[in-house]
Structures are given as C-alpha cells and as structure tokens.
Amino acid sequence: MKRFVLAVICSALATSALAAPKPCEELKAEIEAKIQAKGVTSYTLEIVSNEEVHDQNMVVGSCENNTKKIIYQKNDR
Structure with a gap:
C-alpha cells in the first residue's frame, strides 16, 4: 500500500514537471494560428501582466x- 501511495505521489510530481x-x-503564436484558421481577420492579441x-x-x-x-x-471594422 505504501508503494502504491508513493507511486501516485511520484507520478503527480512528474506530471507537473512535464507540463512546463x-x-x-x-x-x-499558437492561439493566433487557431484564430486565423477560423477566418477571423480583425483582432488583437496582447500579452499583459496579471495586474493589467x-x-x-x-x-x-x-x-x-x-x-x-x-x-x-475583436476589432470592429
């Protein structure tokens, strides 16, 4: 049982490390590609701090x- 719990904890830690x-x-760039694939032409994507x-x-x-x-x-035309 202890080994099972240890394995679960280790896999949880490994998962968070892999999801960097x-x-x-x-x-x-990935989000922009998805937006353009949907045919949206007039929009703005901006990177801001959480406070903004x-x-x-x-x-x-x-x-x-x-x-x-x-x-x-989305920008209006």
Whole structure:
C-alpha cells in the first residue's frame, strides 16, 4: 500500500514537471494560428501582466508560470 501511495505521489510530481509553462510568444503564436484558421481577420492579441487584466472574459491564455495573460479583442471594422 505504501508503494502504491508513493507511486501516485511520484507520478503527480512528474506530471507537473512535464507540463512546463510555455513562453508567452510561443503560446500567442499558437492561439493566433487557431484564430486565423477560423477566418477571423480583425483582432488583437496582447500579452499583459496579471495586474493589467480588467476583464477575465478577454483572457485566452496564461503563460510564464501564470504571471502573464494573453488577452483577445475583436476589432470592429
């Protein structure tokens, strides 16, 4: 039983180590590719610090150990 608990704890720690945070520019590029694939042409993606986020509904990603957010805004033509 102790071995099982130890195995579960070790796998949980290994999973969090493998899920390393992405750099903001890399994540922004991935999000931008998905937006463009959906045919959206007029939008803004911006990397901001957590303190600069005023509307959580605009957040489309977080990066750099959750210290920054990527916000999306659709631009009107």
